[in-house]
Amino acid sequence: xxxxxxxxxxxxSVDAPADITLLTLLRDYFKLTGTKEACEVGECGACSVLLDxxxxxxxxxxxxxxxxxxVTTIEGIHDEDGGPNDLQRNFIAKGAVQCGFCIxxxxxxxxxxxxxxxxxxxxxxxxxLAGNLxxxxxxxxxxxxxxxxxxxxxxxxxxxxxxKNSQ
Amino acid sequence: xxxxxxxxxxxxxxxxxEKVMGKTKxxxxxxxxxxxxxxxxxxxxxxxxxxxxxxxxxxxxxGVIAVVTSDDFVNHGNxxxxxxxxxxxAFEKVRYVGEGIASVAATTxxxxxxxxxxxxxxxxxxxxxxxxxxALKPDAPQVGPTRTDGKHxxxxxxxxxxxxxxxxxxxxxxxxIEQKYETVMQEHAYLETEGGLAIPTPEGGVSVYLSCQxxxxxxxxxCKVLGxxxxxxxxxxxxxxxxxxxxxxxxxxxxxxxAALALKAKRPVRMTFSREESIIAxxxxxxxxMNIKLGADHDGTLKxxxxxxxxxxxxxxxxxxxxxxxxxxxxxxxxxxxDCSVDIDTVYTNTGYAGAYRGFGNTEVCxxxxxxxxxxxxxxxxxxxxxxxxxxLKVGDVTPHGQLLSESVGLTDCxxxxxxxxxxxxxxxxxxxxxxxxEKRRGIGVTALFHGTxxxxxxxxxATATIEIHSDNLVSITSGLTDYGTGARTVYTLxxxxxxxxxxxxxxxxxxxxxTAKDSGPTVASxxxxxxxxxxxxxxxxxxxxxxxxxxxxxxxDILLVHRVGEDYIGPxxxxxxxDIVVKHAREMGLVLSAFxxxxxxxxxxxxxxxxxxxxxxxxxxxxxxxxxxxxxxGHTDVINIWAVHDIGKVIFPQGAYGQLYGGISHGLGYGxxxxxxxxxxxxxxxxxxxxxxxxxxDMPEIQAGFVEAxxxxxxxxxxxxxxxxxxxxAPTILNAIANATGRRIRKLPANLERVMLGKELTKKGxxxxxxxxxxxx
Numbered sequence: 001x002x003x004x005x006x007x008x009x010x011x012x013s014v015d016a017p018a019d020i021t022l023l024t025l026l027r028d029y030f031k032l033t034g035t036k037e038a039c040e041v042g043e044c045g046a047c048s049v050l051l052d053x054x055x056x057x058x059x060x061x062x063x064x065x066x067x068x069x070x071v072t073t074i075e076g077i078h079d080e081d082g083g084p085n086d087l088q089r090n091f092i093a094k095g096a097v098q099c100g101f102c103i104x105x106x107x108x109x110x111x112x113x114x115x116x117x118x119x120x121x122x123x124x125x126x127x128x129l130a131g132n133l134x135x136x137x138x139x140x141x142x143x144x145x146x147x148x149x150x151x152x153x154x155x156x157x158x159x160x161x162x163x164k165n166s167q
Numbered sequence: 168x169x170x171x172x173x174x175x176x177x178x179x180x181x182x183x184x185e186k187v188m189g190k191t192k193x194x195x196x197x198x199x200x201x202x203x204x205x206x207x208x209x210x211x212x213x214x215x216x217x218x219x220x221x222x223x224x225x226x227x228x229x230g231v232i233a234v235v236t237s238d239d240f241v242n243h244g245n246x247x248x249x250x251x252x253x254x255x256x257a258f259e260k261v262r263y264v265g266e267g268i269a270s271v272a273a274t275t276x277x278x279x280x281x282x283x284x285x286x287x288x289x290x291x292x293x294x295x296x297x298x299x300x301x302a303l304k305p306d307a308p309q310v311g312p313t314r315t316d317g318k319h320x321x322x323x324x325x326x327x328x329x330x331x332x333x334x335x336x337x338x339x340x341x342x343x344i345e346q347k348y349e350t351v352m353q354e355h356a357y358l359e360t361e362g363g364l365a366i367p368t369p370e371g372g373v374s375v376y377l378s379c380q381x382x383x384x385x386x387x388x389x390c391k392v393l394g395x396x397x398x399x400x401x402x403x404x405x406x407x408x409x410x411x412x413x414x415x416x417x418x419x420x421x422x423x424x425x426a427a428l429a430l431k432a433k434r435p436v437r438m439t440f441s442r443e444e445s446i447i448a449x450x451x452x453x454x455x456x457m458n459i460k461l462g463a464d465h466d467g468t469l470k471x472x473x474x475x476x477x478x479x480x481x482x483x484x485x486x487x488x489x490x491x492x493x494x495x496x497x498x499x500x501x502x503x504x505x506d507c508s509v510d511i512d513t514v515y516t517n518t519g520y521a522g523a524y525r526g527f528g529n530t531e532v533c534x535x536x537x538x539x540x541x542x543x544x545x546x547x548x549x550x551x552x553x554x555x556x557x558x559x560l561k562v563g564d565v566t567p568h569g570q571l572l573s574e575s576v577g578l579t580d581c582x583x584x585x586x587x588x589x590x591x592x593x594x595x596x597x598x599x600x601x602x603x604x605x606e607k608r609r610g611i612g613v614t615a616l617f618h619g620t621x622x623x624x625x626x627x628x629x630a631t632a633t634i635e636i637h638s639d640n641l642v643s644i645t646s647g648l649t650d651y652g653t654g655a656r657t658v659y660t661l662x663x664x665x666x667x668x669x670x671x672x673x674x675x676x677x678x679x680x681x682x683t684a685k686d687s688g689p690t691v692a693s694x695x696x697x698x699x700x701x702x703x704x705x706x707x708x709x710x711x712x713x714x715x716x717x718x719x720x721x722x723x724x725d726i727l728l729v730h731r732v733g734e735d736y737i738g739p740x741x742x743x744x745x746x747d748i749v750v751k752h753a754r755e756m757g758l759v760l761s762a763f764x765x766x767x768x769x770x771x772x773x774x775x776x777x778x779x780x781x782x783x784x785x786x787x788x789x790x791x792x793x794x795x796x797x798x799x800x801x802g803h804t805d806v807i808n809i810w811a812v813h814d815i816g817k818v819i820f821p822q823g824a825y826g827q828l829y830g831g832i833s834h835g836l837g838y839g840x841x842x843x844x845x846x847x848x849x850x851x852x853x854x855x856x857x858x859x860x861x862x863x864x865x866d867m868p869e870i871q872a873g874f875v876e877a878x879x880x881x882x883x884x885x886x887x888x889x890x891x892x893x894x895x896x897x898a899p900t901i902l903n904a905i906a907n908a909t910g911r912r913i914r915k916l917p918a919n920l921e922r923v924m925l926g927k928e929l930t931k932k933g934x935x936x937x938x939x940x941x942x943x944x945x
Contacts, residue, residue, distance in 0.1 A: 033196035034189020036408075038358045039442045043856035046358055074189030088187040092179050095822035098830065099652025100186030101358040101408030107187060122869070129864040133856060135356050135409050136652050138829030139864040141822075 005066045008076030022061035023047045026073055034074035034104045038133075045132030048105035048112075049073050055112035057131070074104035077111060086152055087111060090145040098136035105132050110146040118157075119150055173664040173671055174819050174884045181657045181676065182406070182650070191406045194362040194378045195439040202364075203232055203272040205428055205438035206279035208286050209448060210261035210268060211939045213517040213849025214295035214308065217259060217268070221287040225271050228285050230278025233432040235424060236269045240392040244423060248384070250323070250484040252312050253416060255392050255423030261290060262310055262482035263519050264849050264938055265448035270424040272436045280945055295517035296321070297848055299456070299479035302514035310482060310515040323484050323513040326495035327778035330567045331506030333462070336471035340462030342546050348459060348535035349915040352844040353452035353837075354853075355524055356861045359408020361449065362439035363421045365429035372399025373426045378407045379414045380649050381689035385422040386681040392423055393430065400426075403680045407651035411834065412523035412691065414651070416485050417449045443854045443941035451844050453487060453521025454479050455494070457535040461543045469543070469558040471506045472567070474498040474536070478513040478528075481520030487513050489625045490521070493692075494528030496782045499567050500536040501578055501617035502558045507567035509778070518846045523691060525834055526895045529618055534838075534916055537614040537899035541906065550595065551903065552586050555615045560788075569779045575887065577814030577877030578615060578788035584812040585613065588871055589792040598907060609807075610908025611794045614900040618892035619783030620879075621694035624773035630687035630698035634663060634706040635761035640747050642667070644676045644706070647687030648699040653890055654823030655695045659703045661819055662883055666707035667714075668731045669746055685763075693787070693888035696819060698766060700883035706764025713760065717753035718744065769881060785879045787892045789813035791832070795904040802924030804840055804905055806868045809897070814875040816887030827889045828872045835897020837862045841917050850935040 004013045007030065014029050023040075026032045026049070035058055036046035042060040049058045050072040079085045084092065087110050097103050106129065113120060113128035120128065125146045129139065185191045222234040237243040237258040244255030257268045271282035294308040301307055302321040311320045337343050364376040372395055377385055382402040389400045402422065407414065421438055429436040440448070455478045462471035478494065480487035491513040498509040524530070544554035560566060562576045586592070594611045601608055622628045633645045644663055650656040656676040664671040677683060679690075687699060719726040722738030729736055735743035753760060773780035794808040811828055818824050841860050845852040853859035878885025898916060905923065906912045913922050921929050 039856045041855050041857050044358065084184060084187055091187045092183040095826050097180055097183040097186045098826055099407060099409040100191055103186050104189040126864040133358065133861060133863065135358055135861060136830045137826055138833035138870065139867050140829040140870055141826055
């Protein structure tokens with residue numbers, strides 16, 4: 001069947017079977033391999049993507065159900081110049097990355113949290129990541145990266161606010 | 168060694184950028200035009216004789232291109248080290264549920280599975296052993312290979328340490344305690360499952376991209392089972408999505424299967440495992456039953472230890488002979504004893520199989536001995552930290568193995584540091600005064616550990632690195648040891664940058680590839696920083712010598728008059744000359760701009776019969792404290808805080824070292840509280856993350872970590888190691904904290920809800936159904 005949706009901000013149309021998951025659609029039909037397959041039962045979060053801005057496990061989403069919706073994968077998360085955005089830079093700076101297999105999902109989960117909660121506590125960050133398993137890091141430096149990004153973005157907003165007020 | 172510019176300074180991982188962008192290609196992300204997909208028929212019973220295996224119906228299935236069985240390998244695909252008891256695909260018998268029997272390559276994963284289902288495989292069930300205590304009974308079914316020395320075929324080995332006669336010494340001790348402790352199997356749970364991609368080469372050989380730790384082992388195995396010379400087999404390690412000891416033997420079989428299929432089909436063949444297939448087929452941390460007897464005097468002097476245990480290797484020996492040996496060396500803990508004996512026996516059963524897993528035997532024995540040490544402290548009414556401080560190993564001590572510790576023993580400092588950081592003394596007092604009727608009770612517990620660095624007496628211990636300056640003046644390094652997420656490539660980069668005096672951005676470390684790197688032994692035993700790090704140091708120093716000649720020649724002065732400021736070379740004229748100019752001049756002088764560095768570990772020896780010697784050339788030390796809150800109504804244990812201070816020698820890559828500690832502690836927390844890859848009658852009871860629970864971000868506490876840098880004179884810049892020992896003490900630390908909270912001791916891991924609340928296990932009834940279904944689904 002033909003599936004039309006917005007993928008990483010671009011309209012796409014793909015002919016794919018109706019009985020596959022969004023994860024398979026992304027990996028096999030779009031070759032977007034940043035979205036990882038690790039359990040296929042919705043437990044590990046390695047296949048996390050944003051569906052209309054909300055965090056979902058793409059292994060639990062039927063591919064045709066994204067018709068008309070907006071999907072963002074790790075390949076769609078970057079700065080304007082195509083380089084890493086602030087969250088991704090903080091993952092690097094804080095040592096949040098080891099083997100890296102869970103990391104695309106962690107970045108997506110971090111963005112999903114920061115979109116709805118601008119200044120989460122460390123516990124709130126941990127709760128937001130509870131659906132994303134990491135076996136390497138013990139999560140400490142991942143929490144650090146998200147916390148730092150939240151603070152950086154808050155500073156940025158305050159700064160912009162001040163700039164606007166002073167004009 | 169003062170004023171280090173890169174070593175020990177803040178740095179970032181060399182491979183992090185690609186990973187955060189989602190661009191890193193793991194083996195399952197790779198595909199080639201015309202590539203085939205492979206799937207393996209796996210045993211659905213724990214023990215049986217293959218009486219019929221007809222693969223011809225699979226070849227009739229549309230899309231199936233090739234099928235391989237043990238007949239397609241030299242000597243039936245026999246391999247394995249130190250005991251060659253495994254096959255690339257089952258030969259004559261299957262010994263565990265999940266064992267590979269035949270592999271199919273097809274144009275789609277669905278066709279490969281249809282091919283697997285079409286194979287006619289008749290297996291006559293054989294009686295099986297599911298309890299390690301039954302393995303050595305005279306009438307036990309034979310699981311292990313037939314042996315000619317008259318010993319039981321299910322017997323793998325005996326691993327002793329002997330000092331004096333503890334049996335006699337116990338009679339002189341004021342206090343003697345004796346207890347049994349038990350550990351269960353643990354799943355590695357690397358996020359990336361097993362996989363390999365084989366590509367037939369024009370000259371009739373094969374290249375394999377393999378998610379593994381030690382590429383030279385499968386390269387050599389493939390040469391043997393495929394009958395190919397070493398120059399026709401190449402194993403390349405792509406980025407590895409976690410391993411923790413787990414991507415060896417099973418994935419060497421994957422390598423054999425995809426390589427044989429690729430040679431037969433003359434097309435690239437990729438195999439990747441589902442999570443269920445991964446958990447069912449893969450080896451685990453083995454289970455151990457321990458009996459520990461300790462003797463001490465009223466003044467708190469520990470005098471004697473007798474440790475006896477049985478270790479279950481399951482269907483294959485894999486790394487268990489080495490795991491058991493490492494377990495024996497660490498079984499008595501990091502303490503002085505007048506008399507000590509350790510006896511570990513290791514056996515075959517049909518309960519999956521056991522192999523390498525972070526900590527490698529020490530994780531198992533530490534959970535026993537560190538509880539026993541606490542129980543002895545309780546008996547003596549001594550504070551557990553005071554008791555450990557009184558008896559722990561220090562510089563100048565002789566270990567129970569007979570080894571003089573002449574340097575780099577930071578254990579006392581680790582214990583003192585965690586005592587202070589955790590506010591131990593105040594909390595011990597406070598928690599002792601909790602109301603006996605309180606449903607939620609706090610507790611705090613401690614452990615001390617030692618962990619031998621590198622292979623020890625397991626085998627030849629050396630590593631080789633190469634370094635080269637290319638025409639664009641970028642520097643590349645090869646090492647035969649793998650960075651499977653640990654940060655090793657960053658460690659090599661920082662060491663080379665420090666020696667060469669250049670910016671780390673100029674340096675690139677290749678992933679291991681048997682065609683370009685030199686065999687440096689296995690990437691195991693937390694040996695990479697010392698072994699590979701030292702070989703990179705030596706290679707960089709060798710390269711540096713040529714640059715020094717060139718600089719002196721360019722500056723027209725004696726080599727001793729040249730010094731460095733930043734990357735620049737400065738001679739008597741004080742005029743800085745850039746590194747690039749010196750490199751260019753070296754080229755013009757005809758000097759080679761590549762070098763080779765080999766480092767061999769100090770000589771050690773072990774007498775396997777007498778149980779004495781020098782098992783390791785250096786030791787890591789550490790201490791952890793955990794604070795818990797136990798809900799006596801539900802049995803739930805909340806780990807509130809963990810403090811960890813480890814002596815890893817000089818810290819080379821701080822961010823990475825902390826990451827290793829935090830990650831190791833998460834494996835240990837899972838091992839202590841809920842991880843139990845339980846097998847019932849040979850069938851794994853958890854086959855995915857919905858039932859096999861590993862710690863999530865909310866299960867992990869905030870961890871306060873620190874390092875004691877008791878430098879090791881022969882380590883690179885004084886470094887030792889961190890990866891394995893980070894997890895070793897965490898489970899017993901939590902168990903000791905639970906005992907402090909509840910007054911009850913849980914001597915069998917894990918301390919799950921029922922053991923904490925009821926003090927016993929719930930009855931389980933295993934069903935083979937889920938395993939059988941999972942091996943035949945897409």
